Structure formats: C-alpha cells, structure tokens
Amino acid sequence: MVADSSELVLDSVDREILRLLQKDGRMSNVQLAEQVNLSPPACLRRVQRLEASGVIAGYVMLVDPRRVGKKTSLFVEITLQSQSEEAVSAFEKAVIGCPGVMECYFMAGDVDYLLRVLVNDPEDYEFLYRRHLSRLPGVARIKSNLALRSVSRRTEVEL
Template identity: 45%
Template sequence: MDGKDRQILRELQRDGRLTNAELADRVNLSPSPCLRRVRNLEKAGVIERYVALVDREAAGYPVTAFVQVTLARHDRVVVDTFEQRVRETPQILSCHLLTGSSDYLLQIVVAGLDDYEIFMRETLHTTPGIATINTSFVYGTVKDIVELP
C-alpha cells in the first residue's frame, strides 16, 4: 500500500457512496487507475465491505452497554458455546477477547432498560459456563469513530 492507496481509503471511509469518478477526482487519479486500486484493495482484504452507518438512537437503540464476561472454565466446549451464542445475538455489536480479569468485552445495544433485563435473562444468564457478568452503561460519548487513521 502506498500513499495513494491510503488517500483512497481515507476518502472511502468518509463516504463509501462516492462514485469512482468522484473518488478519482478527490485523490487526483484518472478513473481507470483509481478503480484498479480500489479493486486491488478489495481483493487484498484491506476493504472488507461497504456499510451504512445507522444512528442507534434514531433506529430505536438508545441504550449502549459494555459488558465484561468471565467464563467459569476455558475448555473448548464452554468457549465455543459462548462464542457461538455471541455470534447469534443481534444486540451484541462487538465481542473482544481480553487480557486481565475478564475474558470478554461485549458492546450491546437495546431499546431500554427493560429490554436489557430481557437480554440478560434470556441470553447471557442462559449461556452455560459464565462465571461473572459486569455491566457498565454508556451515559455519554466523547468519541465514536469508525475511520482508521
């Protein structure tokens, strides 16, 4: 990847709906080489996919929680069962493996505290192998971006 590829990535992260002609103009390339570079970035897996960013509150999910989960055991069955449950649960936006006192950090969105209670009772509490759950609710956001530097 060179500087021109990084310019392309920067522009596409800002607006993934740019036409190839608009993108080429912004990065000072002609359309054919620009398209070739974009296709190469896609083929190499640098560009994974194109998505629309949706306002959580406007979409009916104003409550965000970060949940730390510690497993009781770390055998293959417990880990696989937990991670499969995470993959199947739409309210869980992200799940990260951690070092430190917790095993996982989940980012969860729900419509309200009642929905969070249902989520806990029907999803996490019914998942075998969980030892502890620690929840922190977001009451404000200082920075939330998806663009890589």
C-alpha cells in the same frame, strides 16, 4: 512498521483512497479518481486491488442508534467458568447470535469477554440479560456497565 508476507504494501495514493472512502463509501469512482489525481480506470484497479486483498473489508452505512430507539448502550464483562478450548468455542458460537450484542472481544486481563450492547431501555436489557446473556454457555459472571453518553465514536481507521 514491517509488513508481514500477507499484508499489502500501501502507497500514499492507496492511503488517500482509503481515507476518502472511509469518509464517503458511496463516492463514485469518477469523484474518487479526481480527488486522488488518477484516471478512473487506474483508480478502479486500485480499489479492486484493495478489496481483493481484504484491506477494504466491505461497505456499510451507519445508523444512528438513538434515532431507531436504541438509546441505551452497555458494556458487559463476561467471565467464563473455564477457559478451555471447548468452553471458549461454545461461548463464541452462541454469542454471535445474541440479539443486541454489537461487538464481542476476547480479552486479556480480569475478564474473558467484553461486549458492547445496544438496547431500547433498561427493561429491554433485563429481557436480554435473562433470556440470552445469562444462558450463554459456560458463563460464571456477568458485570454490566451503563454508558451515560458517547464522548467519541469513530469508524475511520487512522492510516
């Protein structure tokens, strides 16, 4: 893979730092430095460079949705009436504020958008559908697919 001019060139130490931080974002700099065989100041400089360049986009903790009552996952396909720049822009602006929508992807293919939605139960999804999804601007068609269970879920990017 050839890096473009805005892409930071990563060496094996950078990749190991990223691999370790993806597994445990709360790891202390001293622990991280020990595991990658750097001094703490050198390790910190590398992490700061990765953050400043945007390779490290942020830090989060993961919540198990089932443990907080969000037991129903759905994948929702949205087709717009028009794919004009105005219609796409209006839809995208509105969907960002839509409750329960965890992810939204602009697609190539048969549908315009694919949403991953988390809700408490089917009744909660019906409320979301009636009050939010069906009212998004420019929507021509909504098709919902219920996920029975998660087989694989990753948060780590392969490096």
